[in-house]
Structure formats: structure tokens, C-alpha cells
Amino acid sequence: MDDFKCLRCGACCRWKGAVKLDNAEVDAIAGFLQMPVEEFLADHTVITPDRKHLSLCEKSNGECEYLTSDADGLPACTIEPVKPRQCRIFPEKWNFPDWQKVCAGGRAMKKM
Ligand code: SF4
Numbered sequence: 001m002d003d004f005k006c007l008r009c010g011a012c013c014r015w016k017g018a019v020k021l022d023n024a025e026v027d028a029i030a031g032f033l034q035m036p037v038e039e040f041l042a043d044h045t046v047i048t049p050d051r052k053h054l055s056l057c058e059k060s061n062g063e064c065e066y067l068t069s070d071a072d073g074l075p076a077c078t079i080e081p082v083k084p085r086q087c088r089i090f091p092e093k094w095n096f097p098d099w100q101k102v103c104a105g106g107r108a109m110k111k112m
């Protein structure tokens with residue numbers, strides 16, 4: 001997927017699916033937010049439907065709790081330096097079904 005370029009549409013952060021976390025990511029995000037791990041776990045994570053993973057909480061509209069906008073109005077991640085691996089490797093090494101339909105960068109690839 002050498003020709004993929006993120007176009008910062010933010011759709012991957014609005015995707016209504018789990019953003020899975022491992023233990024190291026929980027520690028890193030809680031630390032970044034200067035929050036006790038127990039508080040982060042209780043207030044900012046949920047168990048995935050298959051009960052196998054922890055996931056970041058979503059806003060009521062389904063987008064990630066940490067999705068925000070930068071000064072130019074572009075989508076930005078509040079926890080960018082410590083965002084989970086799933087976010088860092090999308091879409092090259094992890095993605096969801098039909099991701100190319102919602103990801104602006106994926107749609108651009110198909111036209112090439
Ligand atoms: S943690 Fe950041 S990059 Fe990952 S889904 Fe949430 S807002 Fe997007």
C-alpha cells in the first residue's frame with residue numbers, strides 16, 4: 001500500500017467500532033492524560049462486545065472520545081503522542097471491512 005496517503009478526513013476516528021487497547025496503551029494514555037489508571041479504566045474505556053478487549057469510549061454520535069479539531073478545523077487526536085496501535089497502523093496493517101469506502105485516502109487510491 002505504498003501509494004496510500006492519509007488525507008485527514010477523520011473518518012477512521014468516526015468509525016463506529018472498537019479502538020482496542022492493550023495494557024501498555026492503557027498505562028500510556030492514562031499517564032499522558034495525567035489521570036490515575038483506575039480512573040481512566042473506569043471512566044474512559046469499555047469492554048468490547050466479545051468481552052476480550054478494552055476499547056476507548058465513544059461520544060454519543062459514535063466517534064472516538066479523543067477526536068477533536070485543530071486550529072484549521074481539521075480532525076485531530078487529543079492523545080496523538082500515545083494513540084493506540086490500531087490507530088497508528090490503519091489502514092495498512094489493520095483496517096475494517098469496506099474501509100476504502102469511508103477513508104478519503106483509500107478512495108483516492110482507487111482512482112489511481
Ligand atoms: S485515539 Fe485518536 S487516532 Fe485513535 S480513533 Fe481516537 S481520535 Fe482517532
Ligand code: SF4
Binds near residue numbers: 009102104
Ligand atoms: S479515514 Fe483515511 S484519510 Fe481519513 S483520517 Fe483516517 S486514514 Fe486518513
